Amino acid sequence: MVNLNIEEIMPDIEHLIEDGNSGALLNILMDMHPADIEEILNRLKKEQRLYLFNLLPTELASEVLSELDTPVVDQILEEKTEEEISSLVDQMDSDDAADVISELPEDKAARVLDKMTEEEAEDVKQLLHHEEDTAGGIMAVEFLAMPENATVNQTIEKIREMRDEIDELYNVWVVDEHGHLIGSVSLTDLVLAHGNTKLKQIMDEDLHFVRVDMDQEEVANYFRKYDLVSVPVVDEHMKLVGRITVDDVVDVMEEEGAEDLAYMAGAPDEEIMEESTFVLSKARIPWLLVAFFGEIVSAFILNSFEATLQQKVISAFFIPIVMAMGGSTGQQASVIVVRGLATGDIGLGDTKRRLFKEFRISLFTSIFFSALLFGVVYFWDGLLFASILAFSMFVVINNAAIVGALIPLTFKRFNIDPALAAAPFISTSNDIIGLLIYLSITTFALRMF
Structure with missing residues (x-):
């Protein structure tokens, strides 16, 4: 190359x-x-x-x-014709072949499978039965498993036989007579052992594995946590059914990261290489509609506080800063929580601790910006409105931080992707709540004083 x-x-x-x-x-x-x-x-x-x-x-x-x-x-x-597609996927690893075939129309996929070699077709059909975003959906069924009584020489000979079938080999999985995973042997241990040594004598029984129904994001975190390059996949009976290698996990990490960013941008299900304007617009419009109707609600709130705005015209000048600070604070909190949930650094058991941490952070930032805003408005309009605006900013920032942290955690509890919370739900909800808080405090204060 x-x-x-x-x-x-x-x-x-x-x-x-x-x-x-x-x-x-x-x-x-x-x-x-x-x-x-x-x-x-x-x-x-x-x-x-x-x-x-x-x-x-x-x-x-x-x-x-x-x-x-x-x-x-x-x-x-x-x-491409079915024959041409089948000749292409026949050359692929089973997991890649399954990914390609799963994107075909159902009838065309069936015809392609019929034209593939029987062994390859069966492997692909097996993978297609699993959910796409699980360990079963990203695993390959090409792996080397040997019985525990096999010798080192027999294992090495088997590796030679399968060299064209398995591209990257890191471990030999050891199974019992029923195909249940019981251990693993690294290539280093295999090469250094005597030829007549049985695998059960050199295998590592304390091995890492993943269940076939484990979410692919959890699989990626598992690889990252234990610095793995390859891991066996087992079913509910501990029967070995496939393997996942680090190159598969790199793809998953890229996919999950791109998906989270897309949700945060309010543009999910959008492929970078997609060229159809209609397809791209269809993916974006629903999320923009949420923002659109959210801001319509904001307009109704402004209309309901028309008397306050007319009484204190200057209060309208500071609506953008109140909404911006609330939205930005909420986004900061939500992004940190979403990322922490994705990497496993934050769990549902950390909800109270996380909310308290966000409150402490928002308490400091709200005091800072409230004081800053008080100083600006005091010289602009005097003590009363400066106090109103400073207190409103304090409440809005603290509320936005709690909402920004709480919504992703709530989504996670109900098995909804927490990244969905980032945009436009949090930004729109914080705009509405922040506006309501600001104008309610202003109205109450002007009536009292």
Whole structure:
């Protein structure tokens, strides 16, 4: 593989595509890593992308296909016949093949499975039965399991036989006569042991494993916590059914991180490589509607306090700062909690402690900004309104911090993705509540004084 600067070669790639110089293109692509080819395909227009992909030999094309984002995969596969798709997925690991086939229309997926080799088709069907976002959905069924009475020499011979089937081998899993996982042997221990040594004599019985129904985000946290590179997957009876490697976990971490950011931005289910304006708009509009109707409620609140605004016109000038400080405080608290829940650093058992911590932080910040605002408004309008505004800011900031921390924790308790809370729910709710608090305090104070 060569190390190329994609930015530098893109003009040459596009020029060669326009000229239809397939020979020169293949000379360039054959020396590149599939991930680099994937990056090139992502930067091309649809027609150029299809032309370039169709030049690739089947084995390389299957490796590139497993790297591509879903919208690009859809573009490529819609031009392919069932025979062509089956030849591509036959070259993939079972988990990658299952990911590709799961994106196909149901009838087309069934026809592709019929054209695959029987063994590969059965592996893919097994994976498709599991939920997509679980350990079963991301595992591969290509693994090496040996009986506990097998010798080191027998195990090494088995590794040689399976070298084309298993790309990355880190451990040999040891099973009993019923296929139940009972231990593991590292490659280091395997190489250093005598040839006639039985695996049960050198296996590690204190091993890490995950259940087939464990959420993929929990799997990623499990890998991170114990610094794992590979882990076996077992069913409810401890029967070995697959394995997950660190490259799968890296993909999960990227996917979960992107998903959380998308929820926080109010643009979930949006693929970066998606080109359809309608699809992208359809994903964003529901979340924008929440913000839209939330601000309509804010408008009604303003209308109901019309008399107060007319009596003290200056109070309208500070509505933006009150809403902004409340919204920003709520977002800060929610993002910290969402991230902590995602990484496992915060759990539901930490709810009271977390809320108290956020209250302590908001207490300090609210005092700081209330004092700052009091000083500004005191020289602008005098003591009374400065006090009203400072007290309103104090209450709004503290309320926003508690709401921002509490909503993600509540979502988590009801098994709803906490990232959903970040936007637009928290920002919109804090706008409404903050506005209501500010104008209610102002109205009460003006009546009393």
